Amino acid sequence: FMDSESFPAFAVHAVLGVAAIARARGLLVVADDAPLVFDTSAGAVRVSVAAPRGEGAGVVTMTGVPSFVLHAGVDVPLPGRRVRADVAFSGAFYAIVDAESAGVPVDGGRLGDLRRVGRDIVRALEAAMAIEHPVDPARHGLHGVVFTAPPQAVGADLRLAAVSAAGVVDRSPACGATPAIMAVLHAMGLLDVNLPFTPEGIVGTVVDSRIERLTRVGDVTAIVPSLTAPVWLTGEHTFFVAEDDPLGEGFRLG
Numbered sequence: 001f002m003d004s005e006s007f008p009a010f011a012v013h014a015v016l017g018v019a020a021i022a023r024a025r026g027l028l029v030v031a032d033d034a035p036l037v038f039d040t041s042a043g044a045v046r047v048s049v050a051a052p053r054g055e056g057a058g059v060v061t062m063t064g065v066p067s068f069v070l071h072a073g074v075d076v077p078l079p080g081r082r083v084r085a086d087v088a089f090s091g092a093f094y095a096i097v098d099a100e101s102a103g104v105p106v107d108g109g110r111l112g113d114l115r116r117v118g119r120d121i122v123r124a125l126e127a128a129m130a131i132e133h134p135v136d137p138a139r140h141g142l143h144g145v146v147f148t149a150p151p152q153a154v155g156a157d158l159r160l161a162a163v164s165a166a167g168v169v170d171r172s173p174a175c176g177a178t179p180a181i182m183a184v185l186h187a188m189g190l191l192d193v194n195l196p197f198t199p200e201g202i203v204g205t206v207v208d209s210r211i212e213r214l215t216r217v218g219d220v221t222a223i224v225p226s227l228t229a230p231v232w233l234t235g236e237h238t239f240f241v242a243e244d245d246p247l248g249e250g251f252r253l254g
Contacts, residue, residue, distance in 0.1 A: 001014050001040075001041075004168065005164060005166045005168060008091075008092060008143065008176075009040065009041035009042040009091055009092060009139065010040050010041065010042035010043075010065065010090075010091030010092060010176065011176060012062065012064070012091075012175035012176045012178075012227065013172065013175060013176075015038055015040070015045060015047060015062055016047070016060045016062060016175075016229060016231050017231060018038070019036055019038075019047040019049050019060050019062075019231075020049055020058045020060055020231040020233065021233060022036065022049075023049040023058065024058065024233055033048075035047060035048045036048070036049070040065075040091075042065045042091035042092070042139075043065040043066070043091075044065075045062055045063060045064055045065060046062070046063040047060060047061065047062045047063075048060070048061045049061075058230065058231045058232075059228060059229070059230055059231075060228070060229060060230075060231050061226060061227070061228040062226070062227050062228075063212060063224060063225070063226050064090065064091065064179050064224070064225045064226070064227065065090065065091050065179075066215050066217050066222035066223070066224055067088065067089055067090035067091075067179035067180055067182065067183045067222055067223050067224075067225055068088065068089055068183050068217050068220045068221065068222035068223070069086055069087070069088045069183050069184055069187045069220075070087045070088060070089055070093065070131065070134075070220075071085075071086070071087040071129065071131075072086050072087075072184075072187060073085075073086065074086070074087060074095075074125065074128075074129070076095075076097075076121055076124050076125060076128075077124055078102070078117065078120050078121065078124065079120065080103075081101075081102075081103060083097055083098070083101045083102050083121070084097075084098075084101070085097045085121065085125065085145075086184045086187075087125065087131060087142070088180035088181070088183045088184050089133065089139075089180060089183075089217075090176065090177060090178070090179035090180035090183065090225070091176060091179075092139075092143035092144075092176065093131050093133075093139075093140075093141065093142050093143055093180075094142065094143060094144055094145065094146050094162070094176075094177040094180045094181075095121055095122070095125055095142055095144075095145045095146070096145075096146050096148065096177075096180065096181055096184050097121060097145055097146070097147055097148070098147075098148055098149075099147040099148060099149040099161070100149065102117050102121070102147060103117070104117050104147065105149065106147050106148075106149040106159045106160065106161040106202055107202070108202050108203065111169050114147065114161055114163050114169055115163055115167035115168075115169060116167075117145075117147075117163075118144065118145040118147070118163030118164075118165075118167065119163075119165070119166075119167050121145045122142045122144065122145060122165045125142060126141060126142055133217075134217060134218035134219065134220055135217060135218045141165075142165055143164060143165060143176075144162055144163050144164040144165050144177070145162070145163050146160055146161070146162045146163075146174050146177045146180070146181060147160065147161045147162075147163070148160055148181070149161075151200050152200065152204065153200040153204050153206055155198055155206070156198050156199065156200035156206050157197055157198050157199060157200075158181070158199050158200065159199075159200045159201075159202070160173055160174040160177070160178075160181070160199050160200065160201060160202070161174070161201075161202045162174035162176070162177050169202065170201070170202075171201055171202060171203050171205075172201045172205060172207070173199040173200055173201035173205060173206055173207045174199060174201065175207055175227060175229070178197075178199050178207065178209050178225070178227060179209070179223065179225035179227070181197075181199065182197055182209060182211055182223055182225055183222065183223050183225075185197070186211060186223055187221075191211065192211070193210075193211045193212070193213060193214065193223075194210055194211065194212070195210060195211070196208060196209070196210050197209045197210060197211075207227055207228070207229045208227070208228040208229070209225060209226060209227045209228070210225070210226050211223045211224070211225060211226075212224045212225065212226045
């Protein structure tokens with residue numbers, strides 16, 4: 001996976017998109033109803049696609065990597081206030097924070113505040129504690145913060161805004177972090193296996209999710225999450241690299 005910031009170990013959007021394209025374009029020689037298995041740096045994930053061929057909407061269901069709470073109820077000092085955060089893993093580590101307590105609304109008109117407070121929380125948590133996977137030390141550090149708020153969309157359970165450590169705000173219902181939030185809710189006794197959980201993103205889109213089953217990661221109880229979302233094919237592009245292109249292998253500034 002590659003995004004505008006780095007090479008993350010896992011990206012739910014990318015998995016859903018690749019699965020839909022592979023099915024729509026017939027890139028895999030497997031039965032239409034056979035699940036697809038993707039090997040990612042965060043672990044294997046299983047995907048099923050119910051979609052027409054071509055550019056129509058498809059519905060993709062992904063069973064994600066085991067997700068768990070690493071630190072619960074951590075006190076985070078911020079300028080002018082203190083908030084509590086739960087640090088959880090769902091392919092990457094996220095800090096889950098109540099938006100009202102942080103003094104910032106989950107609103108598209110307040111992106112600057114979301115970025116600022118999100119970066120403050122990341123810095124404070126990483127300075128205060130070790131954030132490291134219990135069985136894979138190579139996975140460490142916070143990927144970002146997810147602010148939670150009451151829902152606005154009909155049928156949604158929570159409104160979410162995910163802010164990366166670099167300050168990028170996700171427009172989706174924090175798909176990559178949704179299993180981390182589900183792990184927190186399960187640990188609090190608020191979400192059980194097979195019960196639906198529908199988060200809403202900052203632009204009002206939703207995703208259907210649930211806990212498929214429980215498992216263990218080292219000595220920690222973890223959930224195995226499932227997410228279902230519609231996917232649309234929006235275009236295709238072919239990249240070329242000429243042998244004499246001086247920038248053919250890319251460049252980096254800074």
